[in-house]
Amino acid sequence: MNKVSFVQLSPSDNVVVAISELAPGHILEVGGESVATVNRIPAGHKVAVRAIKQGEAVYKFGSQIGSATADIAAGEHVHSHNLQHKHDVITEVPSTDPPAAPAKLERTFEGYVRPSGRVGTRNYIAVISTVNCSASVSQFVARRFEGDALADYPNVDGVFAVTHETGCGMGYATLRHEMLSRVLVGAARHPNVAACVLIGLGCEQGSMGYLFEKHGIVPLHAPDGEKLTRDKGDAIPVLTMQDEGGTRKTIERAVQIVKDLLPVVNANRRETVSASELSVGLECGGSDGYSGITANPAVGCAADRIVASGGTAMLAETSEIYGAEHLLVQRSRSPEVALALIERIEWWKEYVGMFGLELDNNPSVGNKAGGLTTIAEKSLGAVAKAGSTALEAVYQYAEQVHQRGLVVMDTPGFDPASVTGMVAGGANMILFTTGRGSCFGCKPTPSIKIATNTAMYDRMIEDMDLNAGTVVEGSTVDQVGEEIYNKILAVASGEKTKSELAGIGDYEFIPWTVGPTL
Amino acid sequence: MNKVSFVQLSPSDNVVVAISELAPGHILEVGGESVATVNRIPAGHKVAVRAIKQGEAVYKFGSQIGSATADIAAGEHVHSHNLQHKHDVITEVPSTDPPAAPAKLERTFEGYVRPSGRVGTRNYIAVISTVNCSASVSQFVARRFEGDALADYPNVDGVFAVTHETGCGMGYATLRHEMLSRVLVGAARHPNVAACVLIGLGCEQGSMGYLFEKHGIVPLHAPDGEKLTRDKGDAIPVLTMQDEGGTRKTIERAVQIVKDLLPVVNANRRETVSASELSVGLECGGSDGYSGITANPAVGCAADRIVASGGTAMLAETSEIYGAEHLLVQRSRSPEVALALIERIEWWKEYVGMFGLELDNNPSVGNKAGGLTTIAEKSLGAVAKAGSTALEAVYQYAEQVHQRGLVVMDTPGFDPASVTGMVAGGANMILFTTGRGSCFGCKPTPSIKIATNTAMYDRMIEDMDLNAGTVVEGSTVDQVGEEIYNKILAVASGEKTKSELAGIGDYEFIPWTVGPTL
């Protein structure tokens, strides 16, 4: 494909973005009309495609990114000299204006229907460590099932360990404890996890007990020789190293439990299910100047298709939503949903403020040089992943997500902690956009990595699943969105992603922690 | 050995601790005198061995744990009804009273003398991940050197990966960033690490650059084929996945670098060095009622021997020092050292206060039932690990420790985060006491695990290196201290600990993080 000279992110926009530097007099063909540039337009900067009067709204991504501070002629450069935006903190939401539901899409994929009714895209056995003190043991158990060990169990995607750096040295039932517990329970009950075993040390501060008491995990302490499987209702085999008599004995016993589980899990079969069973987490990591104009808007088009299919799309990374939250407020299903989002933003401001930091998404000097003018414009580049449908619900970190449609989960922007929250919430697919080139993967959920630019895609092709850089070479964002959506259905049905083929995902399951290590 | 009925923790104490319940009239032979118990004394509780007048100090661990609130007869039960302690917050330290230096010990071990002059007890190659985004790659590199891969390099203890859950999503040069950087630099320069390679993703928030700029790491970007070794001064080979073109290419290149390093590192030889080259971190994990009367005081005796040898003993776990800090203040080399400790305690109070928590080491209901009366007594059980020498310096988390003698490093009580700080500071040996039975290990430093009680020692003997439970069976704490000290010298010279034999230590290197994930 040939490079195009500009991209219009939404047909309703009155500005377009120059892909390469445009000389004065360059002809832009937009919506059947020709506009000649008035000034030199640097790459990544905006140019008006219609006359915009002083005080009139400037639209990009189909959203208002600010107001004109002077009359702007068609073809004129739009930037800090003639565009500004006041980021108002919303405190009251009398009403919202959710968009109409998109036309229904009827698509299917081949998934694992679990007894809970949820559908997995993978078929794993998880060895879940409740505390760091059992992390090595849990990893050693999983590693006994590498290589040829699963040759007789072709339907099992793997045995993996969920380990982390915490689980003790924290107040009982504090936010930190509760967040970790949600993550561990989310792993145990994940639709991609057909069976699991929990391993603890024994003396950690109630980590195990809290899972039983507050999160309804039913422990299965089986007598020797008895098979431990999901057949026994929801009960989960539980071991502690202190009861078992140390590392080696715990490993041997857990390995035996997994061996007993293998034939049961191997008997699971994929079946044709509606695409409404997709629960897709949206993540951006290592962004660049193209993220907001290629991969993120294309993911937004895919997110709209997921919602049109009846599935769930999860926007996360609250600290990066800040600045564009008013648009999600407007799109919220109800004032209550909008207020839940605002409450999370306010929590973040207070939380980072405790450490003398600010939630500040004002474009940096580099951003401004690259053509981003306002905070709304910058954040919209991230929020573009959420497409255009109504916001149906807002979840706390790692809460179980049951709502269909577009939802927000409160997570940090830090990729592994953010994705871990969405996976714990039940995400059976991750869309991960990257400009600089992240090699992220996260078991047990496949992560489709989408490059924002062709140069990086070519350089890191062993780690990239799709190239959205084609948007600046003539594809529309909608075409790339369709490509992403089809890839989701293929991967959900069993096609391996690049990070799965590389074996990534054992060190990227990272519970977000808030509060002190004691 | 036969069970003894009580233990006196210091010859100057006016109380002893009952090991089992003592009936009234039970004869205690203490310092050549016989004392008959007046009341029933529950196990773990204190009994006076001399008359103590109202207002007089009560001594345990050789330290004042409070004052008598009534006249106490020899043989009488000492607890909340006749003992109290007011925990005063110290704000001014006009003078201190450091004890005289212990008589010099002249011992040696067989260690690796590094070009820096520091001495290693092990000979490792480390693959250090600057950010979680390169954690999987770093682990994959290390795993290529498992099994028989090092058969030709018998002097190399192993190739291990230093990975963690952070390195991005944090403010540049914030406390969080600085603490992580100290830990990574501490690993790179550790005397047990003969050579290392640094691996990053490329776009993480200045993690790599900060190490170069603020911590003096000199990156070595070698042309293909050139050998990368420590021979080239202090320069360290550095790779980023984005420059290398993704996961596989980075792994292959790092594996080649490690292969080039192996013969160089294998050429290192142990030589006889003074025990003054010992730098020993003291840690307590999974304590029980015996921790404060068996293993911790015995470790204190070993710490005194380390100091007498001219080496360094590091007390840590600031949140567990709280309540006994006044005793360390008294023992401080100077008011400046004392004030540095107080400053850290004050920092902790403010830090946990931000989350609505308190630094509260008041004995819990369970502690009180077990015989612990005052906060000073409880904290002394932890501080007992520090022995009786003068406090020479106070370090921030993961700072490089160069001071000889007893020092404090500010760490949380959470074992892996605490030990990681001490290891980063240069600890070439860890003493780890445990009552409930922790199976902790931490590469690259051997961790000697010392059981507080014989029952657990027997049950978890595959994970325990020493049994301090013999203190309640007739050994003195000093005898066990001597046993620990001899074990340190043997392990420092190459004897493997139980956790090294079990292969533990790849998932326990955990940088302490303070401040928000963004």
Ligand SMILES: [Ca+2]
């Ligand atoms: Ca993890």
Ligand SMILES: [Ca+2]
């Ligand atoms: Ca900013």
Ligand SMILES: [Ca+2]
């Ligand atoms: Ca992110």
Ligand SMILES: [Ca+2]
């Ligand atoms: Ca680690």
Ligand SMILES: [Ca+2]
């Ligand atoms: Ca500890």
